[in-house]
Amino acid sequence: MNTIDKFNEHIMQSYGRYPLVMQKGEGRHCKDENGKEYIDFGSGIGTNSLGYCDEKWADAVCAQVRTLQHSSNYYYTAVQAEFAEKLCEVSGYKKVFFGNSGAEANECAIKAARKYSFDKYGKGRHNIITLVNSFHGRTIATLSATGQDVFHNYFFPFLEGFVNVTANDIDDLKAKLDDTVCAVMLEYVQGEGGVNALDKEFVDAVYSLCAEKDVLVIADEVQTGVGRTGKFLAGDHFGKKADITTLAKGIAGGVPMGACLFGEKCENVLTPGTHGSTFGGNPIACAGGLAVLDRITSDGFLDEVSRKAEHFKERLSKCSEVAALSGLGLMIGITLKSKKAGDVAKAALDKGLLVLTAKEKVRLLPPLTISDSEIDEGLDILIDILEE
Numbered sequence: 001m002n003t004i005d006k007f008n009e010h011i012m013q014s015y016g017r018y019p020l021v022m023q024k025g026e027g028r029h030c031k032d033e034n035g036k037e038y039i040d041f042g043s044g045i046g047t048n049s050l051g052y053c054d055e056k057w058a059d060a061v062c063a064q065v066r067t068l069q070h071s072s073n074y075y076y077t078a079v080q081a082e083f084a085e086k087l088c089e090v091s092g093y094k095k096v097f098f099g100n101s102g103a104e105a106n107e108c109a110i111k112a113a114r115k116y117s118f119d120k121y122g123k124g125r126h127n128i129i130t131l132v133n134s135f136h137g138r139t140i141a142t143l144s145a146t147g148q149d150v151f152h153n154y155f156f157p158f159l160e161g162f163v164n165v166t167a168n169d170i171d172d173l174k175a176k177l178d179d180t181v182c183a184v185m186l187e188y189v190q191g192e193g194g195v196n197a198l199d200k201e202f203v204d205a206v207y208s209l210c211a212e213k214d215v216l217v218i219a220d221e222v223q224t225g226v227g228r229t230g231k232f233l234a235g236d237h238f239g240k241k242a243d244i245t246t247l248a249k250g251i252a253g254g255v256p257m258g259a260c261l262f263g264e265k266c267e268n269v270l271t272p273g274t275h276g277s278t279f280g281g282n283p284i285a286c287a288g289g290l291a292v293l294d295r296i297t298s299d300g301f302l303d304e305v306s307r308k309a310e311h312f313k314e315r316l317s318k319c320s321e322v323a324a325l326s327g328l329g330l331m332i333g334i335t336l337k338s339k340k341a342g343d344v345a346k347a348a349l350d351k352g353l354l355v356l357t358a359k360e361k362v363r364l365l366p367p368l369t370i371s372d373s374e375i376d377e378g379l380d381i382l383i384d385i386l387e388e
Contacts, residue, residue, distance in 0.1 A: 003021045003033060004019060004021060018345075018346070018349055020032055020038075020349060020354075021033045024052075025040075025048075025051075025052025025053055026051075026052050026053055027051045027052060027053075027054075027367075027369075027374075028040055028051045028052070028366070028367050028369070028370050028371070028374045029052070029374075030052055030354075036352065037352060038349075038352045038353060038354050039352065039353055039354070039374060039377055039378045039381075040052070040354045040366065040367065041353060041354055041355045041356075041364045041365070041366045041378050041382075042354045042355060042356045042363075042364070042365055042366070043250070043365055043366055043367045044254060045223075045249065045356065045365060046191075046223055046228060046249040046250050046331070046365040047249050047250055047253075047254055048250070048253065048254045048367055049226060049227065049228075049249070049250030049251075049253055049254075049292055049296075049367060049368050049369075050253050050291075050292060050295055050367060050368065050369050051367035051369050051370070052367075054253065054291070054295075054369070056291055056294075056295070057253045057288060057291040057292065057295075060287045060288065060290060060291040061255065061284055061287050061288050061291070063287070064079060064283050064284050064286075064287035065284055067283075068283050069282075069283065069284055070279070070282055070283065070284075071283065072278070073276065073277070073278075073280065073281060077281070077283050077286075079283045079286045079287055079290070080098070080281040080283065080286045082286075082290060083281075083286040083287075083289045083290050083293070084096050084098075084281075086290065086293050087259065087261070087289070087293065088261070090232055090293060090296075090297055091232060091233060091245070091261055092241060093245065093261035093262060093263055094262055094263060094264050094267040095261075095262045095267040095268075096259050096260065096261050096262070097112075097259070097260045097262070097270060097275065097277075097280070098257070098258070098259055098277065098280040098281035098282075098285075098286075099257075099258035099259070099260070099277045099279075099280045100256045100257065100258055100277065100279050100280060100282075100285075101137075101248055101256060101258045102136075102137055102220075102222030102223075102246065102247075102248035102249060102258055103136070103137025103138055103139045103142045103258075104137075104139075104248075104258045104277065104280075105222065105246035105247060105248050105258035105259055105260045106136045106137050106141075106142045106145070106185075106218075106220055106222070106246050106260075107137070107139060107141050107142060108246070108258075108260040108270075108275060109183075109185070109218045109220075109244045109246050109260050110128060110141055110142075110145065110183075110185075110218075111270075111274070111275055112244060112260070112262065112266055112269050112270055112275075113128060113182050113183035113185075113216045113218060113243075113244065113266075114126050114128075114161075114182055114183075115269050115270070115274065116182065116216060116265070116266055116269045117182035117183075117216075119269065120214075124180065125179065125180060125181070125182050126161050126180070126182055127161050127162070127163050127180045127181045127182065128145065128161060128162055128163070128181070128182060128183045128184070128185055128218075129162075129163050129164075129165050129173070129176060129177065129181055129183070129184045129185065130145045130146070130147050130162055130163070130164055130165075130184075130185045130186070131147050131164065131165055131166070131167040131185075131186055131187070131190070132147040132148075132164050132165065132166050132167055133147055133148060133167060133190050133193030133194060133196070134146055134147040134148070134167075134185070134186070134187055134190060134193060134220070135148065135151075135187075135190070135191065135192035135193055136185065136220055140155060140158065140159060141159055143155065143158065144158040144159040144160075144161075144162050145162050145185060147164040147193075148192075148193065163176050163181070165184075167190065167196070167198060167202070168198060168199045168201075168202040169202075170201070170202055170205045173202075173205060173206065173209065174205075174209065177209055177210075177213065177215065179213075181213070181215055182215060182216060183210075183215060183216040183217070183218050183243075183244075184206050184210055184215060184216075184217055184218070185218040185219075185220060186198065186203075186206065186217070186218070186219060186220065187219075187220045187221075187223070187224065188203070188219065188221070188224055188229075188234040188235060188237070188238060188328070189223070189224050189229065189234060189327055189328050189331055191223040191224070191331065191358060191363075192223075192358055193358070193359070194326070194333060194358050194359040194360070194361055195326045195327040195331060195332065195333025195358050195361055195363055196326055196327075196333070197326065197327060197328055198238075200238055203238045203240060204238075204240075207240055216242075216243040216244060216265070216266065217240075217242040217243050217244075218242060218243070218244045218245075218246070219233070219234075219235050219240075219242035219244070219245045219246070220246050221233055221234055221235070221245050221246060221247055222246055222247060222248040222249055222258075223249050223331065223365075224328070224331060225245070225246075225247040225249070225250075225251070226247060226249070226250045226251050226292065226296060227250070227296040227301070227302055227305055227329075227368055228249075228250060228305075228329055228330060228331050228365070228368070229305075229328035229329035229330075229331055230302055230303075230305045230306035230309060230328065230329035230330070231302060231329075232296065232297075232302065233245060234328060237328060241263065242263070243262075243263050243265050243266055244260060244261065244262055244263070244266055245260075245261040246258070246259070246260050246261070247259040247260075247261065250292065250368070251289055251292060252285045252286075252288035252289040252292060253288045253289075253291060253292045254288070255282075255284055255285045255288040255289075256279070256282075256285060257282075257285040257286075257288070257289055258280075295369075296368070301368075305329055305330055305368050306329060308330060308370060308372070308375060309328075309329045309330050309332070311372060311375055312330070312332055312364065312375060312379070313325055313332070315375075315376075315379050315383070316332070316334060316379070316383075319383050319386050319387060320337075320386075320387055321336055321337050321338065321339060321386035321387055322334055322335070322336065322337070322386065323335040323336060323337045326361070330364070330365065330366055330368060330370075331364075331365060332363070332364040332365075333358060333361040333362070333363055333364075334361055334362040334363075334364070335360070335361055336360075336361075336362065336386070339386065340360075341357040341358075341359075341360055341361055341362045341363075342357055344362050344382075344385055344386065345357050345362065347385045348381060348382060348385060351381050351384075351385065352381065353378050353381040353382060355382065362382075366378075
């Protein structure tokens with residue numbers, strides 16, 4: 001029995017997978033079990049932020065594996081303390097809660113926002129506004145928060161307490177931001193929703209209206225955070241800092257990790273017994289996270305991310321099949337004139353390039369460490385496909 005047949009025999013078929021069996025990765029390239037090489041413009045949906053098996057990252061993770069692989073959160077570990085200190089320093093937040101994924105980070109944010117409001121105002125002020133086309137995770141709570149009808153099926157009843165507002169519609173926001181609302185939850189760039197950045201005027205309105213009513217702003221930066229957009233947080237492009245920000249994806253370079261960051265207003269809202277995670281703050285994940293932060297905060301690294309993003313856009317904008325480009329930094333959405341994104345992704349796979357899709361767009365989330373020559377290598381393949 002080959003790998004794919006064995007896989008399908010025993011693993012729940014909850015994903016639509018491409019017929020690629022990954023065996024090994026190095027830098028921005030990976031190989032399948034037959035030795036075919038691929039350049040990766042997807043980085044595990046933005047998770048392999050430093051590419052495959054980065055040497056310093058791998059050394060840090062392996063050293064931690066041989067030192068202490070896990071400790072329950074009844075106890076303290078130096079590596080979690082060090083990672084939390086650096087993450088708060090880099091992000092400008094006061095406190096952090098560690099989990100294992102973006103959905104868990106968003107669950108934590110939802111709970112914290114409701115508890116903040118309950119502690120201060122009592123019951124009845126629990127609704128959270130989310131945006132149409134948002135995506136916040138696949139747990140029941142985060143699916144309920146997700147503003148896409150396609151996800152609201154099968155798992156009834158969904159949780160109450162979420163109100164959808166059309167992205168960039170200030171009047172819709174004003175109409176729904178009433179006294180039952182405790183938080184507005186947004187993605188500065190809606191990744192799964194089509195790689196669409198919010199308008200600055202709308203973001204300004206969110207912060208202004210929320211400040212007037214003591215309503216929290218939650219920024220879901222699971223996909224946009226940790227340097228993906230050329231800033232450590234995408235909110236920095238808008239000059240805003242949310243009360244609560246969630247991170248995951250590339251935060252630990254490929255080891256499961258989620259983080260919920262709290263500003264001064266919320267830094268003490270979660271008290272003993274109100275939230276927890278068995279694997280949250282796992283030493284191995286924290287070691288990986290420290291290696292990522294060390295690289296991303298090195299001199300000129302984020303400037304290079306922005307420069308490389310412009311290199312992508314400059315070449316793609318000249319392609320005859322490209323109707324429009326969206327996103328921020330190395331989070332790029334490509335609207336096509338006539339071809340289907342899914343067909344392009346399959347053709348790219350055949351030719352040794354891994355790309356993603358988001359709704360009708362081709363989506364690119366390359367490793368932040370990708371070189372100009374690797375960008376051109378992948379774009380040569382992609383543009384040839386688009387212009388066929």
